[in-house]
Amino acid sequence: MSTVVNIVIYGIIMGGIYGLIAMGLTLQYGVGKILNVSHGEFLMLSAMTSCVLVKAGLHPLLSFVICLPAAFIIGFILNITIYRYLRKVSKDDATYESNAMLMSFGLYFILSNIGLKIWGTLSLSYQFFSYPVKIFGATIAVNRLISLGIAMVFIVAFFFFLNKTRMGKSIRATSQSATGAAMMGVKINRTMAICFGVGGLLAAAAGVLISMSFAPTAQIGLSNTVIALIVVVLGGMGSIPGAVLGGVLIGLVGQAVSFFDTSLVTVAYYLMIIILLLLRPKGLLGR
Amino acid sequence: MTMLEVQNINCFYGNVQALWDVSLKVEEAEIVALLGANGAGKSTLLNTITGLVKKSSGHVFFMEQSLDGVPSHSVMEKGIAYLPEGGRVFPDMSIRENLEMGVYPKGLWKTRKAGIDRMFGLFPKLKERQKQMASTLSGGEKQMLAMARGLMSNPKLCLFDELSYGLAPIMVTEVFNIVKSLREQGITVLLVEQNVKQAMETADRAYVLENGSVALDGNCCDLIDNDYVKKAYLGL
Numbered sequence: 001m002s003t004v005v006n007i008v009i010y011g012i013i014m015g016g017i018y019g020l021i022a023m024g025l026t027l028q029y030g031v032g033k034i035l036n037v038s039h040g041e042f043l044m045l046s047a048m049t050s051c052v053l054v055k056a057g058l059h060p061l062l063s064f065v066i067c068l069p070a071a072f073i074i075g076f077i078l079n080i081t082i083y084r085y086l087r088k089v090s091k092d093d094a095t096y097e098s099n100a101m102l103m104s105f106g107l108y109f110i111l112s113n114i115g116l117k118i119w120g121t122l123s124l125s126y127q128f129f130s131y132p133v134k135i136f137g138a139t140i141a142v143n144r145l146i147s148l149g150i151a152m153v154f155i156v157a158f159f160f161f162l163n164k165t166r167m168g169k170s171i172r173a174t175s176q177s178a179t180g181a182a183m184m185g186v187k188i189n190r191t192m193a194i195c196f197g198v199g200g201l202l203a204a205a206a207g208v209l210i211s212m213s214f215a216p217t218a219q220i221g222l223s224n225t226v227i228a229l230i231v232v233v234l235g236g237m238g239s240i241p242g243a244v245l246g247g248v249l250i251g252l253v254g255q256a257v258s259f260f261d262t263s264l265v266t267v268a269y270y271l272m273i274i275i276l277l278l279l280r281p282k283g284l285l286g287r
Numbered sequence: 288m289t290m291l292e293v294q295n296i297n298c299f300y301g302n303v304q305a306l307w308d309v310s311l312k313v314e315e316a317e318i319v320a321l322l323g324a325n326g327a328g329k330s331t332l333l334n335t336i337t338g339l340v341k342k343s344s345g346h347v348f349f350m351e352q353s354l355d356g357v358p359s360h361s362v363m364e365k366g367i368a369y370l371p372e373g374g375r376v377f378p379d380m381s382i383r384e385n386l387e388m389g390v391y392p393k394g395l396w397k398t399r400k401a402g403i404d405r406m407f408g409l410f411p412k413l414k415e416r417q418k419q420m421a422s423t424l425s426g427g428e429k430q431m432l433a434m435a436r437g438l439m440s441n442p443k444l445c446l447f448d449e450l451s452y453g454l455a456p457i458m459v460t461e462v463f464n465i466v467k468s469l470r471e472q473g474i475t476v477l478l479v480e481q482n483v484k485q486a487m488e489t490a491d492r493a494y495v496l497e498n499g500s501v502a503l504d505g506n507c508c509d510l511i512d513n514d515y516v517k518k519a520y521l522g523l
Contacts, residue, residue: 166396169380169387169391170388172377173377173380173388173391176377176380177375177376177378179339179375180371180376181377181388182339182359182360183337183339183363183371183375184363184391184436185360185364185392186360186388287378
């Protein structure tokens with residue numbers, strides 16, 4: 001019984017973090033048409049930076065205040081410089097989409113090598129509420145519960161932002177019909193840049209959460225990008241609720257399978273994807 | 288006052304010239320139809336007016352102010368509503384949210400509640416279904432929603448592209464009745480149509496585009512008796 005509770009709670013905790021990463025990726029693709037292969041590198045840089053900051057004496061929660069705005073600004077600037085240039089020189093939307101993906105591969109190599117250059121294979125960590133509590137007979141580290149709480153706050157805040165604010169509505173409108181949105185007065189270029197920045201911010205938020213309860217290295221970027229891609233495909237390309245649902249599912253499956261054999265986790269993920277693509281190619285909540 | 292004046296516009300898609308020295312004028316509270324076959328350049332002209340497509344030469348004036356170089360997102364803030372072909376409503380947003388997008392520019396956003404009430408008065412069907420996603424509407428209802436969204440900003444000039452496209456005949460009549468009611472509210476309309484008969488019956492004046500240039504223009508009541516128009520567009 002306590003094993004099941006353990007799997008479920010840890011699954012949901014990981015699901016919250018995966019959901020955050022995947023929301024960022026799906027936003028960048030859904031609005032900006034950029035399949036951002038370098039997404040996980042934002043997470044890695046943020047996780048490593050927050051470890052360094054905490055070791056230098058900063059409170060772990062304060063590293064959000066530094067890493068998140070920094071990730072937003074970097075993403076925003078990357079978008080209004082290289083991606084906007086790419087969009088200008090690409091002859092149509094399909095060409096831009098493939099060019100943008102190639103560009104993000106380039107960014108992946110640059111960002112991940114910056115991480116490797118600074119930290120090598122070093123694993124960083126710090127102590128933050130790292131004692132266990134018992135819930136329904138399961139033993140859970142308090143820092144992971146805190147990170148789940150923070151992830152949920154971010155997810156709820158992001159839903160509120162998208163559904164209730166003027167800017168959020170303009171983002172949804174742009175993802176559904178960019179031409180229609182432009183005719184309503186939405187500045188498409190700026191909206192795309194904001195989405196790329198917010199995507200980076202969400203990855204950075206996941207990065208800080210990972211630094212709280214795991215010991216990140218400079219190599220965690222790509223594996224998180226791959227997980228985010230799996231989650232996005234599972235939940236449905238461009239669907240934000242799908243990203244959260246897919247994240248929790250992947251979190252649960254990952255925890256359940258790793259209880260039996262850790263090496264089978266990725267196999268289970270891809271098996272899920274194959275079955276899903278056969279039954280429902282649009283993803284769970286895809287349009 | 289002249290609402291819209293287009294002077295000698297030339298426009299290219301790559302090496303292909305789409306518009307040849309096109310000029311037209313729309314006076315206040317007029318309904319003007321822009322007619323022509325598929326590919327005659329009607330939608331291209333609307334797109335150059337709204338800044339979505341760059342013209343290579345010529346000028347556009349709205350209420351005697353130049354629109355040259357004004358980005359498309361600023362065009363609507365000046366009082367022009369543009370309904371692109373097919374309406375382009377936002378399928379995964381509710382009807383209410385679609386209407387809100389009609390007053391997206393910062394200065395207009397706070398008028399959204401009053402605007403929505405006004406539109407629900409004009410289009411009662413939309414009120415009943417305000418929480419539904421736009422994707423659940425029929426083709427005609429989507430067109431209604433697109434018109435309502437365009438009217439949210441209290442525009443002085445409406446540019447309608449193929450309002451009747453893909454609609455059932457009964458909806459076509461309804462849509463054109465709404466266009467006529469706009470004139471009573473003092474709204475000027477420039478109407479792009481392939482449905483020449485309906486457009487002629489609705490509009491005051493018409494311009495006929497052929498291969499990117501103005502072939503004919505005049506009052507609808509004169510044009511409708513023109514032998515060439517009868518033969519080429521009305522199939523008589």
